Amino acid sequence: MDPRPTEQKPDKPTVVYTTTSSPAANEKENCTVCKKHVNDGVECEICERWFHAPCVSMTKATVKALADDKSLHWFCEGCKSGVVTMWKKIKERQDELEEKMRSVVKEVEGLRKETNTKQSKMEHEISIMKKEMKGMKEAFEDVKKVNSGNEEKIGDALEAKWVTVKEEVSGLESRLTTKFVEIKKDVETLEIEKRRTNIIFHGVKESDDVAHDVDKVREILSKGLHIDCERHLGEMYRIGMKKDDKVRPIRLVVKTLEGKIEIIKRAKQLKDSEEFKKIFVSPDLTRKQQLEDKELRDKLKSFRQDDHSGARIIIKGGKIIMEKEDGQRNVLFDPKKKS
Secondary structure: OOOOOOOOOOOOOOOOOOHHHOOOOOOOOEOOOOOOEOOOOEEOOOOOOEEOOHHHOOOHHHHHHHHHOOOOOOOOHHHHHHHHHHHHHHHHHHHHHHHHHHHHHHHHHHHOOOOHHHHHHHHHHHHHHHHHHHHHHHHHHHHHOOOOOOHHHHHHHHHHHHHHHHHHHHHHHHHHHHHHHHHHHHHHHHHHHHOOOEEEEEOOOOOOOHHHHHHHHHHHHHHHOOOOHHHHOOOEEEOOOOEOOEOOOEEEEOOOHHHHHHHHHHHHHHHHOOOOOOOEEEEOOOHHHHHHHHHHHHHHHHHHHHOOOOOEEEEEOOEEEEEOOOOOEEEEEOHHHOO
16 A cells, blocks of 8 residues: 545545555556545555545544554455465464574573584574574565455465465474484583593582592592592582582592593492492483483393392493393393384
8 A cells, every 4th residue: 555645625634545646546546346436545455456435434533544654554355354364374473483583592592602513503593594584574575466356366375375484484393303403412422521531429428628528539539449549630529509408429520531430440349348338439420311320220120120030130331131140141121222
């Protein structure tokens, strides 16, 4: 619609729409309803047909609002239902995509410290999503180019555009899901590598003096495990928030992987020591690894309870193995092969 105010006359409203404002004024100068010549009226933005304001039950206040505010739009009854329905669908989908984009941005911020090398790729995906959202907005503008008063033709054009938009959105969602899976795997790999030489001490009595923790770990390594602590001892600190009713574990960064393996192998000796029998040593696992380890140990407990053959059932190489008296070994459970 391209309304413009006409010259003021005593017997007419100050603000009116004229056929001279339309590029096709000479072709469409009659009101679609009453078929009479249009000196002032409104034009449908879809089919570009003209109407007298009274013929479409439009008040003077509405006419004035349309003239004063260029952001307002008007469609005839023949075009309105298809356009409004399409616009609602596009707007609803746009809101959903905007919510997804906010979620994407939030998760990217949470992963930024560990995935700096992946940040540019994610930002590229967000850029693609913004462009496709812009394309959805432009889709509505494309619909307005359908220069016909035929409702069936308009409906077909709207439906075709909506199918294209749904296919584009579906493809975008699939790509984002795949990308998130890849990033989470990369983050897990980075976290495992960062903890590669770490071990955790559980049950070490807590003190406000940091030096106490250092001395206690030295004592565990030298007296409890008979290991040269100076050869292995690296950075050391408590994990988590301090609470009065809970003893926080100590994370030790061992200088070498060989040193870590040596400590883990000897850790069973602590249960034979009266002084250190309440101390427990474990690898520094990620949250995902902890859940997998718990599942493995729960399975081991179940297999041992159900077995009455006297065979030795152990965890080895991330699997649950049954060792029979004749030396034969059977794999009872392999997490990598579970359905």
